[in-house]
Amino acid sequence: MTALDIKDLGYSYGTKRALDGVSFALRPGKFTALLGPNGAGKSTLFSLLTRLFVSREGRIAVAGHDLARTPRAALSKIGVVFQQPTLDLDMSVAMNMHYFAALHGISGRDAQARSERALAQLGMAERAGEKVRDLNGGHRRRMEIARALIHDPEVLLLDEPTVGLDFKSRQAIVDHVHGLAERGLTVFWATHLVDEIRDYDDVVVLHRGRVLAHRAAAKLRAGRPLAEVFIEMTGGEETA
Amino acid sequence: MNLYLTAMLAIIRREALRFIHQRSRFLAALVRPLVWLVVFAAGFRAALGLSIIPPYQTYITYEVYIVPGLCGMIQLFNGMQSSLSLVYDQEMGSMRLLLTSPLPRWWLLFSKLLAGVAVSILQVYVFLAIAAGFGIVLPLAGYALVLPALLVSGLMLGALGLLISSTIRQLENFAGVMNFVIFPMFFLSSALYPLWKMAESSTLLRDICAWNPFTHAVELIRFALYLELNGLALLWVCLSFAVFFGLALVGYDPSYGMTRRRKG
Ligand SMILES: Nc1ncnc2c1ncn2[C@@H]1O[C@H](COP(=O)(O)OP(=O)(O)O)[C@@H](O)[C@H]1O
Ligand SMILES: [Mg+2]
Numbered sequence: 001m002t003a004l005d006i007k008d009l010g011y012s013y014g015t016k017r018a019l020d021g022v023s024f025a026l027r028p029g030k031f032t033a034l035l036g037p038n039g040a041g042k043s044t045l046f047s048l049l050t051r052l053f054v055s056r057e058g059r060i061a062v063a064g065h066d067l068a069r070t071p072r073a074a075l076s077k078i079g080v081v082f083q084q085p086t087l088d089l090d091m092s093v094a095m096n097m098h099y100f101a102a103l104h105g106i107s108g109r110d111a112q113a114r115s116e117r118a119l120a121q122l123g124m125a126e127r128a129g130e131k132v133r134d135l136n137g138g139h140r141r142r143m144e145i146a147r148a149l150i151h152d153p154e155v156l157l158l159d160e161p162t163v164g165l166d167f168k169s170r171q172a173i174v175d176h177v178h179g180l181a182e183r184g185l186t187v188f189w190a191t192h193l194v195d196e197i198r199d200y201d202d203v204v205v206l207h208r209g210r211v212l213a214h215r216a217a218a219k220l221r222a223g224r225p226l227a228e229v230f231i232e233m234t235g236g237e238e239t240a
Numbered sequence: 241m242n243l244y245l246t247a248m249l250a251i252i253r254r255e256a257l258r259f260i261h262q263r264s265r266f267l268a269a270l271v272r273p274l275v276w277l278v279v280f281a282a283g284f285r286a287a288l289g290l291s292i293i294p295p296y297q298t299y300i301t302y303e304v305y306i307v308p309g310l311c312g313m314i315q316l317f318n319g320m321q322s323s324l325s326l327v328y329d330q331e332m333g334s335m336r337l338l339l340t341s342p343l344p345r346w347w348l349l350f351s352k353l354l355a356g357v358a359v360s361i362l363q364v365y366v367f368l369a370i371a372a373g374f375g376i377v378l379p380l381a382g383y384a385l386v387l388p389a390l391l392v393s394g395l396m397l398g399a400l401g402l403l404i405s406s407t408i409r410q411l412e413n414f415a416g417v418m419n420f421v422i423f424p425m426f427f428l429s430s431a432l433y434p435l436w437k438m439a440e441s442s443t444l445l446r447d448i449c450a451w452n453p454f455t456h457a458v459e460l461i462r463f464a465l466y467l468e469l470n471g472l473a474l475l476w477v478c479l480s481f482a483v484f485f486g487l488a489l490v491g492y493d494p495s496y497g498m499t500r501r502r503k504g
Contacts, residue, residue, distance in 0.1 A: 051339075051340070072343070075340060080340055086336060088257075103247050103337070104247075105243025105244070
């Protein structure tokens with residue numbers, strides 16, 4: 001069973017068509033990049049996957065749970081990092097983690113253990129006591145990723161998680177999340193930057209709300225630079 | 241611990257901590273009613289004329305009359321502010337986080353509401369303590385009995401704020417809400433003048449005030465402070481809460497509400 005299965009998904013903002021006939025299923029334990037230029041519909045897709053928006057067209061299943069029919073079971077299997085940071089800056093890393101654990105009904109020693117484990121996975125273990133305001137952008141993002149893991153989701157969704165970060169921080173985050181996939185987690189990573197994608201990753205190319213391709217990065221680029229193939233497919237322009 | 245309670249307590253704890261970190265918001269919330277109490281009450285006193293009306297058993301001064309209304313004012317501001325911060329501040333992100341929790345949405349929103357109410361009750365008690373310092377001392381048991389009244393009125397006003405945050409997009413900022421919600425609700429109520437006084441100038445005005453849920457919140461608080469239960473006010477406040485919260489839930493249902501909002 002796949003962690004995320006999408007069929008014929010469509011969505012419009014008024015008359016503006018943002019997603020159209022989107023269908024794909026993620027391979028379990030794979031890092032799949034959702035690659036699309038600005039305005040392709042990546043964030044819209046993420047809003048639908050996390051049920052912030054609901055569409056009448058198509059269906060979404062998370063770990064076998066239909067998101068429309070059993071939303072709560074489906075949501076409990078999703079970990080998500082949104083494009084805009086959602087942090088309590090004046091609280092410590094640990095407090096941010098515990099707050100989120102509580103939203104999933106996890107408290108006490110269990111929350112403590114899960115929080116420590118998740119932070120360790122992102123190389124953040126020794127920062128648990130620090131105030132989030134004192135962390136740099138890269139570490140803040142890593143905390144958000146750790147937080148999204150606290151309830152053991154089947155699939156981790158990340159919407160352009162490296163935007164606005166310096167090269168080194170980006171590199172560290174890309175490495176860490178690839179590491180998570182290597183340890184068996186299904187990862188779905190939205191981006192418009194081809195250098196975050198590795199040859200053994202899967203790629204879903206999204207352009208103007210439609211899926212143009214879904215295959216392994218190595219096959220997709222077929223010996224050419226991925227950037228070149230991507231620009232060829234999308235015309236290299238922004239559609240926003 | 242029960243999973244629902246775990247989430248609710250965490251939401252309340254977070255709101256309390258946020259509140260402590262925003263000292264300016266706390267001060268503003270206190271200065272507003274205190275200005276009314278100290279400055280305006282002196283000027284308005286003559287205009288009121290004195291009479292004994294329930295729940296008061298003796299003649300009262302104007303300062304004493306407006307204390308319950310100012311408690312309501314604190315809760316009104318707090319209700320509008322906490323839900324507006326959901327839409328326009330960085331709080332939007334935290335709302336998004338909240339709504340991805342697998343717990344039922346109505347429970348999450350109710351917890352959020354309760355968290356705001358807890359903060360408003362804290363503000364009211366600090367205000368009452370300062371008022372006592374100015375010599376406006378209420379019956380001792382009133383300080384305890386007002387707690388459930390503040391809980392109910394706070395929930396009602398918070399639910400109204402939540403409803404506004406979920407539906408009305410035109411109110412782009414706090415000034416808009418001040419002009420179109422807070423001021424009319426406050427001035428067209430029994431907060432500053434008793435209804436009989438309103439009737440002297442216009443019965444229409446009196447009727448509007450009698451329909452205003454804020455009037456009933458204020459009366460509920462007023463009676464509780466003097467150890468009485470105003471059953472009609474309680475009924476009004478509860479009904480208003482049910483309507484506001486019900487509509488807010490519709491507004492936050494992803495199939496109707498959030499969808500149409502601009503990108504956040
Ligand atoms: N709230 C909205 N109202 C109207 N149009 C929107 C809204 N949000 C996004 N769009 C439009 O939908 C398209 C997809 O946007 P988005 O999902 O944010 O793309 P991406 O995340 O890939 O950059 C864009 O053309 C964008 O302008
Ligand atoms: Mg986006």
